[in-house]
Amino acid sequence: MTDPSFLVCPDFMTKWYRVSCTSMVNANVTEAQAAETLRNIWIMTNEDLCLQWHQQVIEDKHLNAERRCLAKEEAEWQKAVLELEEATMRADERKKNCFKHLPIPVQPHPLVNDEEALVSKFALRKLDKGHYVELYYWTNHSLDDVMINHCTRDNDSMV
Structure with a gap:
């Protein structure tokens, strides 16, 4: 439907509206008065x-x-x-993996040794294999021995 304020009042004196006007014409009402009445009715209806x-x-x-x-x-x-x-999913995840979400405490680090300990390759191979390594390989005497003697062999080697 369009806005009725844009509509233009028709001329009721034209031949298209003559039938409407003639039906209102009588001894007391002329054709011009009937057209004016129709115009007033149209204006009131449009308003x-x-x-x-x-x-x-x-x-x-x-x-x-x-x-x-x-x-x-x-x-x-x-x-x-x-x-x-x-938030519920995060809370459930925290409950399931509570150790994963623990805060890492900030602690002072010990002073790092300036000298690195050189461990024998034999002891490292045993550690890699998951075998027992005697405490001797971690003592000062053994560490000094590795500095002198780099060539060590595994008992299981085929040399």
Whole structure:
């Protein structure tokens, strides 16, 4: 439907409206008076239609604003639900893997030795294999021996 305020009042004296005018003509009413009466009726009807149109436009604006407000509230609600679900999932993950999420304490580090200890390759191979390594290989005497004697062999080697 179009806005009735843009409509133009027709000329009721033309031949298209002659039937309407002649039905109103009698001894007391002339054809010009009948056309004027039809024009007044058209104007009153058009003003009523314009008023209804403007009320409908205002109502539509209010409905659209309400829909936008409801859509915004729905989006905020869905966002809150999603955040709650994510927080619940994070809390469950923390419960499952509580050691994974423990804070690492900040402690002062001991001073690092300037000299690196050179361990024999034999002891390192035994450690790699998962075998028992005697404490001798970690003593000062053994570490000094490695500095002098680099060539050591495993008992299982075929040399």
